[in-house]
Amino acid sequence: MEFISTRNPSLKATFREAVFKGLAPDGGLYHPLETPDLGDLFLSFQHSHTFPQIAEQILLQLFPSEIPPAVAHQIAQRAFTFTPILRNISDHNGSLKILELFHGPSCAFKDFGACFLAAIMEEFLNDESSHAIILTATSGDTGSAVARAFYRRKHIDVVILYPSGRVSPLQEKQLTTVGGNVSALEVKGSFDDCQRMVKEAFVDPELNEKLRLTSANSINIGRLIPQAFYYIWAYAQLAPEEKKKLIFCVPSGNFGNLTAGVLAWQWGLPVKKFIAATNINKVVPEYLETGIYKPRASLQTLSNAMDVGNPSNFERLSRIFQDDYQQMREMLEGIWITDKDTLSTIRKYYTRQKLFLDPHTALGVCASERFMQSIPAFEDCIVTLGTAHPGKFLEVVEEATGKQPPLPKQLQEALELPKQAIPVDPTLNALKHFLLERFG
Numbered sequence: 001m002e003f004i005s006t007r008n009p010s011l012k013a014t015f016r017e018a019v020f021k022g023l024a025p026d027g028g029l030y031h032p033l034e035t036p037d038l039g040d041l042f043l044s045f046q047h048s049h050t051f052p053q054i055a056e057q058i059l060l061q062l063f064p065s066e067i068p069p070a071v072a073h074q075i076a077q078r079a080f081t082f083t084p085i086l087r088n089i090s091d092h093n094g095s096l097k098i099l100e101l102f103h104g105p106s107c108a109f110k111d112f113g114a115c116f117l118a119a120i121m122e123e124f125l126n127d128e129s130s131h132a133i134i135l136t137a138t139s140g141d142t143g144s145a146v147a148r149a150f151y152r153r154k155h156i157d158v159v160i161l162y163p164s165g166r167v168s169p170l171q172e173k174q175l176t177t178v179g180g181n182v183s184a185l186e187v188k189g190s191f192d193d194c195q196r197m198v199k200e201a202f203v204d205p206e207l208n209e210k211l212r213l214t215s216a217n218s219i220n221i222g223r224l225i226p227q228a229f230y231y232i233w234a235y236a237q238l239a240p241e242e243k244k245k246l247i248f249c250v251p252s253g254n255f256g257n258l259t260a261g262v263l264a265w266q267w268g269l270p271v272k273k274f275i276a277a278t279n280i281n282k283v284v285p286e287y288l289e290t291g292i293y294k295p296r297a298s299l300q301t302l303s304n305a306m307d308v309g310n311p312s313n314f315e316r317l318s319r320i321f322q323d324d325y326q327q328m329r330e331m332l333e334g335i336w337i338t339d340k341d342t343l344s345t346i347r348k349y350y351t352r353q354k355l356f357l358d359p360h361t362a363l364g365v366c367a368s369e370r371f372m373q374s375i376p377a378f379e380d381c382i383v384t385l386g387t388a389h390p391g392k393f394l395e396v397v398e399e400a401t402g403k404q405p406p407l408p409k410q411l412q413e414a415l416e417l418p419k420q421a422i423p424v425d426p427t428l429n430a431l432k433h434f435l436l437e438r439f440g
């Protein structure tokens with residue numbers, strides 16, 4: 001499979017190149033050039049297939065020349081040591097379900113993309129007898145998926161920059177307790193400082209001459225493709241009746257998760273519709289309603305991992321639908337949800353069935369209910385993606401329910417370990433000094 005930039009189809013890259021570059025040289029995102037037809041393969045998967053088995057089969061079809069069969073097996077086994085859970089949440093004929101994607105090392109769906117990217121980079125670097133340094137800035141949440149995913153991967157070191165005093169205590173523990181090949185730099189500055197330092201490092205001639213720096217951004221195609229796998233896995237779990245009328249509801253910010261689902265559909269997964277659920281950062285629902293795409297500054301909400309005013313994956317979505325608004329509208333339904341409705345959804349499911357939902361998942365469930373209520377004699381099956389463990393968003397869940405959800409074991413363990421962070425000034429020089437001292 002070849003990849004091209006969303007902004008210029010003549011800028012081509014192999015999978016390996018696209019994975020290490022992250023962004024195309026023209027600032028576009030890498031996207032598959034071809035559209036493979038994998039419908040028969042998807043339909044052949046059974047309830048009894050494990051997640052790594054499904055991932056391996058898809059990898060073999062997508063990358064016949066890039067990933068040899070034995071390697072595909074290893075990568076799938078190494079990357080996916082955790083599995084999704086499909087949970088029924090409605091009483092009448094199981095029409096509402098949650099696809100829980102938060103049982104991985106950092107308790108959020110981003111583990112699927114990050115762990116796959118780590119496994120594939122490890123494999124490629126091993127093959128080249130090379131070494132790379134992942135350099136990434138985080139405002140709190142996304143860094144932990146990367147830190148945990150790359151922990152103990154050979155040929156790779158990870159350096160994470162985070163703003164001192166501006167991430168939650170739990171997030172700081174998640175970032176700073178990994179150890180091994182993962183270093184946490186506590187920057188005496190803001191998240192913007194962290195991002196600027198990383199950007200400057202990537203274009204610094206001395207660093208680039210001495211070290212191989214790479215990013216593990218969420219826009220990396222190596223993180224997007226594995227996210228298609230859980231849509232296909234979920235399909236295999238359903239009853240035959242449900243398979244005929246499947247709708248996915250995706251709580252969205254940067255729209256990587258939704259784009260991955262739409263890719264799975266484009267490759268042959270029978271899906272009736274996708275619900276693009278957002279908070280008041282509703283650029284995409286608005287576009288679907290009006291045909292006008294108006295990105296803007298983001299607003300803060302309770303579902304803060306979705307506070308995105310200019311979603312980067314919109315370029316990929318547009319490409320899949322060949323920039324055809326009508327075609328996109330047929331497949332995507334946009335629904336946006338207020339914080340108030342997010343809170344009342346968390347409360348409702350806790351009261352009704354003692355089920356804790358994190359704010360992002362609750363927002364998705366609320367959008368699914370709204371969609372269901374808008375259709376007379378509704379009889380489809382809506383699977384909402386559960387994007388984070390409720391224990392990750394304790395304060396919001398407690399505000400809604402008056403109760404604290406149990407912390408998952410991964411987070412409990414992180415809280416008990418000592419913080420190991422290296423304080424640095426918010427300058428390129430400070431970052432350079434650290435990198436050259438440690439890895440030069």
Ligand SMILES: *Cc1c(COP(=O)(O)O)cnc(C)c1O
Nearest residue numbers: 252253254255256257305387388
């Ligand atoms: C990143 C994230 C989202 C948004 O996913 P996108 O792929 O950016 O649309 C939703 N929920 C949680 C918990 C997240 O961490």
